[in-house]
Amino acid sequence: MAGEINLLPQREYEVQRKELIQRWFYLASVFLLVLELLAVVGVFGFLGVRSLEIRRLTSEINKTTKTIQDLSAVEGLQATLEKKAAKILSITDKQRRLDKVLEKVAEVMPNGVKLSGINLSDKNDLVTSGEARNSTDLSTFLINLIDEEKGGKYFSEVNVGSLASSSEGKYSFGLNMKIKEEVVK
């Protein structure tokens, strides 16, 4: 008997396998295509939504800007007020109560001492000149000026610039000192 080979089961199996592969490829292609479509639609959709959002926000910004511009007169006034207030604050910070310096000097002066001149500079330097009845009064004045409980609270760097005595026992003096900032505030 001439060779008769029955290939049918093997072939059918192969055909079935190939049809399965073919179906898998089709399904995978469709799935991939859908994915691609979704990705494209998603990206363009997202972009579109965001562009609309930008347009909406821009319109809102323009509307709000217009409202603010309509109120610009009040805003300008407020800006002027703020500038003036800042300058006024800097001026009041600079202002010094020099009457208090006179008060404090008088406070530490004993009865036997009188001033003939006083100079207050813009750098809180105080130069005084005067005379004392005797050396005790002058010493008391100097001690008062540097005493932490008395003049030391108001003055610092007290220096005797000049000192001279007369035949009557009177003393003429010149003193230099610094006024503490808290005195003139």
Add this chain to the structure above:
Amino acid sequence: MKIPGGFKLSASSFGFSTARAGVYRSSLIFAAVFLLGFALALLVIKPRIAESIETNKKVGEKKAQLDKLNQKKDEVSSLDEQEIREMVNKTIKALPSRKDIPGLVASVERLIGLNQLTLSSVQLVPGEISTESGKVVQKEEEGTLKVQLSLSGSFENVKKFLENAVSASRLLSIDSVSIQSQEGNNLNVGMTMSYFYQPVAEVVPPIDQPVAKLTDKEKETLEKVFGYEDYSQPFLQASQSSRTNPFGEL
């Protein structure tokens, strides 16, 4: 069906080749779809993703800008124009917008008169002066007018003057004082004072700048200054009458 060689060709042989062709076709389609996906990802999606990130950033920026503007709108809307105008007028009284010499002289004279002092001289320290060579010999501090005063009076009155001067509604500061005693209880006083002014152009701040706000310290200072004594007098008016002889008797 018999074919030479004794082999028998069945119908499934045709099915086999059709199936093989189908596999080729489907794999080609898959490859094409895959390539299409790759091309889309590379040429369309990737650039759009970068664009989306940029757009997203822009949306964020616009939102922040809108929030800021809305906040500013609320702040500006809440401002009381009448109240601010009144405060500005008061600050202009304390700190004029120009060199108000007549007002300055009036307030100095009034301060001196009120404290029973005698004015010997008043001298305005000039502002910027140029010599013929064009060289500036004296330059004034911006917004400050210096005045030199010579006056005399008792110790108590001088002290009161020094106190009143720094609590005048028209702001000034005393830079330096020189006091010399005279015969009796009189004192000779020389002092340099600074009067202040501030030219302020009414400029509307840029839209993206927040509304100018007063600090607590500024509010407190303004309240204090608005309560100061007003020593200035109304501005001098132009005279309605005129003279026929400018050298005639007064």
